[in-house]
Amino acid sequence: xxxxxxxxxxxxxxxxxxxxxLAVALSVVGxxxxxxxxxxxxxxxxGLTAVRYHEPPLRVLLVGDSMAGSLGVGMESLAAxxxxxxxxxxxxxxxxxxxxxxxxxxxxxxxxRPCVPGRPQALLATWRxxxxxxxxxxxxxxxxxxxxxxxxxxxWTHLGHRxxxxxxxxxxxxxVAVLGSRxxxxxxxxxxxxEQPNVFPPENRPLRVARYGGILRMxxxxxxxxxxxxxxATLLTPNLRYRASADDVPLRCADGVHVTPEAGIVVAADLFxxxxxxxxxxxxxxxxxxxxxxxxxxxxxWYAQLSCG
Numbered sequence: 001x002x003x004x005x006x007x008x009x010x011x012x013x014x015x016x017x018x019x020x021x022l023a024v025a026l027s028v029v030g031x032x033x034x035x036x037x038x039x040x041x042x043x044x045x046x047g048l049t050a051v052r053y054h055e056p057p058l059r060v061l062l063v064g065d066s067m068a069g070s071l072g073v074g075m076e077s078l079a080a081x082x083x084x085x086x087x088x089x090x091x092x093x094x095x096x097x098x099x100x101x102x103x104x105x106x107x108x109x110x111x112x113r114p115c116v117p118g119r120p121q122a123l124l125a126t127w128r129x130x131x132x133x134x135x136x137x138x139x140x141x142x143x144x145x146x147x148x149x150x151x152x153x154x155x156w157t158h159l160g161h162r163x164x165x166x167x168x169x170x171x172x173x174x175x176v177a178v179l180g181s182r183x184x185x186x187x188x189x190x191x192x193x194x195e196q197p198n199v200f201p202p203e204n205r206p207l208r209v210a211r212y213g214g215i216l217r218m219x220x221x222x223x224x225x226x227x228x229x230x231x232x233a234t235l236l237t238p239n240l241r242y243r244a245s246a247d248d249v250p251l252r253c254a255d256g257v258h259v260t261p262e263a264g265i266v267v268a269a270d271l272f273x274x275x276x277x278x279x280x281x282x283x284x285x286x287x288x289x290x291x292x293x294x295x296x297x298x299x300x301x302w303y304a305q306l307s308c309g
Contacts, residue, residue: 045270046270046273046274046276046277048082048273050273050276051083052083052276057083057084057085058082058083058138058275058276058279059284059288060079060087060138060275061087061131061138061179061184062086062087062088062089063127063130063141063142064091064141064189065092065143065145066090066092066258067144067191067258068140068142068189069088069090069091070253070260070303071259072086072088072090072264073259073261073298073300073303074259074262074267075267075271076299077261077264077265077268078269078272079268079272082272082273082276083276086298087130087134087136087290088296089130090142090300091114092112092302093111093112094111094112094114095143096146096168096172096174097143097146097164097167097168098123099118099150099153100117100118100150102145102150114127124175127175127179128181129291130290131178132287133290133291134287134295135287135288136182136284137184137279137283138185138186138275139179139185140230141186141187144194144203144257146159146168146191146212147191147203152167158203158208159208159211159215160207160211168215169215172188172219173219176223176227180226183282184284185227185228185275185278186227187227188227188228189229189230189231189232190212190216190229190233191209191212191232192209192233192235192237193206193209193240194242194257195242196257204242206240206241209233209237209240213233230274236251236263242256244256249266251263251266253306253307253308254307254308255306258308260308
């Protein structure tokens with residue numbers, strides 16, 4: 001774990017206090033909200049008894065952009081304890097809706113791989129190669145880049161415009177079809193509100209975050225046997241209000257966007273037992289390899305460029 005200021009045990013203990021004392025509201029995995037944007041209250045966490053240590057480890061694939069990659073750093077710290085093999089495949093600037101340039105803090109930049117400008121099917125082809133080789137039992141998708149202003153089919157648009165919403169909904173259907181093509185359950189993570197110093201770009205607006213959560217829940221409701229929602233937004237930013245820390249646990253990196261290792265541990269302690277419960281009776285056979293080499297490193301090389309410690 002890259003931070004030297006806290007031991008794993010201390011952070012796990014703090015995470016348990018955080019989830020208990022703050023009465024965190026989470027979507028029950030596998031039970032999408034009927035309201036479309038509001039979270040469901042989770043009165044009781046799923047216990048360790050959901051973890052089936054007598055079975056092969058649960059294979060979990062984490063895909064999405066750099067927010068996903070940063071979340072995976074802390075989650076890996078608890079993976080072995082929860083009998084999970086985690087493949088952290090989050091890549092900066094690449095999410096399902098990405099088609100061309102995106103706007104980040106008034107800068108217009110091209111998306112990073114595995115996204116290819118003007119070729120949205122390239123991402124799906126890469127995901128398919130990962131799924132075919134690794135054969136995950138569960139796939140997690142987290143894509144803050146879906147909230148960015150971006151160029152789609154030659155026009156600048158964003159979440160909330162009718163045409164963009166339809167584009168995102170179609171891309172979610174396509175993405176779920178690929179990610180679940182070998183039998184995996186797919187869990188869509190809502191995006192927490194971010195806060196960049198001295199800046200309040202449109203993707204940080206709570207209304208846009210809430211609308212995105214509603215679209216994810218509609219995707220889950222359309223295919224509930226395969227798709228579920230995990231409300232990361234409510235866990236890290238209750239009532240869609242930004243916070244950098246809680247109960248002395250740092251949650252966000254210095255940029256106000258990416259997730260600290262401690263926050264990843266908080267999420268893992270709650271999420272891993274849920275994934276075991278979700279995958280009961282739906283284990284995927286074969287696989288366990290990666291495309292062209294070992295399973296991706298849990299701490300991506302680009303993570304060191306962030307100030308998260």
